[in-house]
Amino acid sequence: MDTLSRRSFLATSLAAGAFLFVPEWVRKAREAVSLSGQILAAPVDPRHTLFAHKERSGVYTLCLDGKRYSEPPPVTLRQYISKREGIPLSRVDRLGRGHLEFEYGIRRQDLDKDASLAHGYGDSYGFLSAEKSPEALGYRYVRSVLDKISASPSGAERLGGISLVSPSMPLCDFWAAEAEDLLSLQCLQKTLVSLGHKTAVVLAS
Numbered sequence: 001m002d003t004l005s006r007r008s009f010l011a012t013s014l015a016a017g018a019f020l021f022v023p024e025w026v027r028k029a030r031e032a033v034s035l036s037g038q039i040l041a042a043p044v045d046p047r048h049t050l051f052a053h054k055e056r057s058g059v060y061t062l063c064l065d066g067k068r069y070s071e072p073p074p075v076t077l078r079q080y081i082s083k084r085e086g087i088p089l090s091r092v093d094r095l096g097r098g099h100l101e102f103e104y105g106i107r108r109q110d111l112d113k114d115a116s117l118a119h120g121y122g123d124s125y126g127f128l129s130a131e132k133s134p135e136a137l138g139y140r141y142v143r144s145v146l147d148k149i150s151a152s153p154s155g156a157e158r159l160g161g162i163s164l165v166s167p168s169m170p171l172c173d174f175w176a177a178e179a180e181d182l183l184s185l186q187c188l189q190k191t192l193v194s195l196g197h198k199t200a201v202v203l204a205s
Helices: 023-035 077-085 098-106 124-131 134-146 181-193
Strands: 002-010 048-054 060-064 158-167 176-179 199-203
Touching: 002 181, 023 181, 048 124, 048 134, 060 134, 060 181, 077 098, 134 158, 134 176, 134 181, 158 181, 181 199
Parallel strands: 048 199
Antiparallel strands: 002 158, 048 060, 060 176, 158 176
16 A cells, blocks of 8 residues: 655745746746646756656656656566565675575575566565666655745645655555646746756656
8 A cells, every 4th residue: 555645836835935936937837738738947958857657547657867667677586585674685695595495485596586476576566666766766856856845825826736655564665756737747847947956857758
């Protein structure tokens, strides 16, 4: 099961001591959404890219410096055991033969084999999502950005928002930041520019 928290962009939101979404900017952002679907105010010469992947539900999953995996790279038994035991990869080789055989039913020479669902060792996609997938990197990055937006008075116009999805159970490892719509992506890009981030929000093809 996943835990979901929502962060809203409000017309009175502030970042770096200034109002983010003044009326003129809001008007232009809405026009851009309705006419072209383009993202406003991307930085010049960006160093990073947040790819926005549109899901069937209509939300956009945000991936940092990479697109979503269609087929995740395989996870080895060594990686899986390292994660499950909470120890560095270098210490997996120090686990006793009896421990490996009793807990995992494998021999030491099997440690570099694929730990797929077919072998009963869990979901490699979930492992990658928690550790180093573009979705997980996007989650951590976007959350850190949203933490820099000041709280706004109640009653302000809501312009959109982002849902932060995190696992609530051990070995349930999906992390993602999901923008509600194109206007939410516009607001996120405006926030990044205002904070001086060289990160472009790009609609994934």
